[in-house]
Amino acid sequence: MVNILTERINLAVDIGFNMYVFGGGSPCIVLMSGGTKSDGCGIATLRKLVKELKDLSVQGTIKIIPQVNEYSSVFDINKCLKNRVKISSPLCRLIDRVLEIIANQCMVIEIVCRPGFIPYIVVSPYKPLDDELQRLVKSIPIDIVVKYELKSLGFKLAENNCKAITIVGRGGKTFDLNDVEHLYDVLLNALTNLGFMKRKTRSKSVEQKIFSSYNLIKCTSRGLFIPMVHAGSNIESGSTIGTLDDIEIKAQHDGVALYVSRPKLCDMNETVCVIVSQA
Known part of the structure; x- marks a missing residue:
């Protein structure tokens, strides 16, 4: 049985997010979704992962934030990051708290959902893929990797020197449960490939192409x-x-x-x- 810490991060009255922490020590990874209104499939996937990890052995620390933006509103990430003194909205404080959570060199996988899209990985076109980021990308059994400026929290974290990448999955605010199962399987394989857990079944790997x-x-x-x-x-x-x-x-x-x-x-x-x- 793995040690689990459930923490409520409050940004203002009734505004915040739940974070579930499994294990402890290094290495560390943060899995998050719910940054936009269309991320229902990602939220469902991470909630399923929270339930399943309770019965699995974890090495290192896995932090899961199923719904990082309970405010359910579009916010200007650039303004929050560039004008911290002038802007003190709950959504800007959300970004500050996320940065604090990953400040200890945690890797980050953000899940964004887009109806009608096939799954792919997004990395910043402005930052080189160092060894750690390459290892993170290769751990994910999705064959398409795109260098693209995605308007998401995870992308902006990458722009601020965080080891962050984004998975774009199928589904949206409404979704098919098969899409949840697919994303769940992708994340389990990634966590296994990165050494955060061991499973009896062999983890998947694919040949990736970068676009x-x-x-x-x-x-x-x-x-x-x-x-x-x-x-x-x-x-x-x-x-x-x-x-x-x-x-x-x-x-x-x-x-x-x-x-x-x-x-x-x-x-x-x-x-x-x-x-x-x-x-």
């Missing part, structure tokens, strides 16, 4: 979009990804489709496909 270009395909007018590819498809430049009122929409890049919209009435400038490429 450095994140390309959006948007509707140029209002109309009916009908896809001709699906998320996860390999895309060639010039190939047709779908039609808008029977007019073909062509891909401008080689790569992999992270997201392809379902058939729908598309508004002007609405994103219908996201393609990542290595160029």
Whole structure:
């Protein structure tokens, strides 16, 4: 039986987050989700992990924050990080407390959920992947790694020299329980590969590809979009990804489709496909 510490981090009256601490000592890792309104799948995954870790042996320290932003509001992370003297909102204090929690060189995995996307890992395009970050990324059995400026708490922690990466998973505010099981399995394998736990079943590993270009395909007018590819498809430049009122929409890049919209009435400038490429 592993030692568990449950701590309530209060930022203001009835505003804060619950943190569950398993084990103790080094190494240390923080798993968090719930930074945005669409992270229901991530919250469910981490709550499941909290229940399951109670019966598993843990080496080092695992800190789990299922819902880091109970305030459920969009907040300007940059303002909080750059103007600490002027801004003292609960959400800026949230960032301060998270920074305190990981100040002892904890690694961080943030889970963000996006409906219709296939799972992928996000790392900062502005920071080199040092040995520790490479080890963290390689421990996660997801084959697509994207260097991209994601608007998330985990990304900004990485920008402030924290050993943080983000997993973008399927699902959203509403989600399928199979997506929870998939993310749960991904995290168990990552924790095993990093040496935080031992399991009888062999941990998974995959060959990863790093993509450095994140390309959006948007509707140029209002109309009916009908896809001709699906998320996860390999895309060639010039190939047709779908039609808008029977007019073909062509891909401008080689790569992999992270997201392809379902058939729908598309508004002007609405994103219908996201393609990542290595160029």
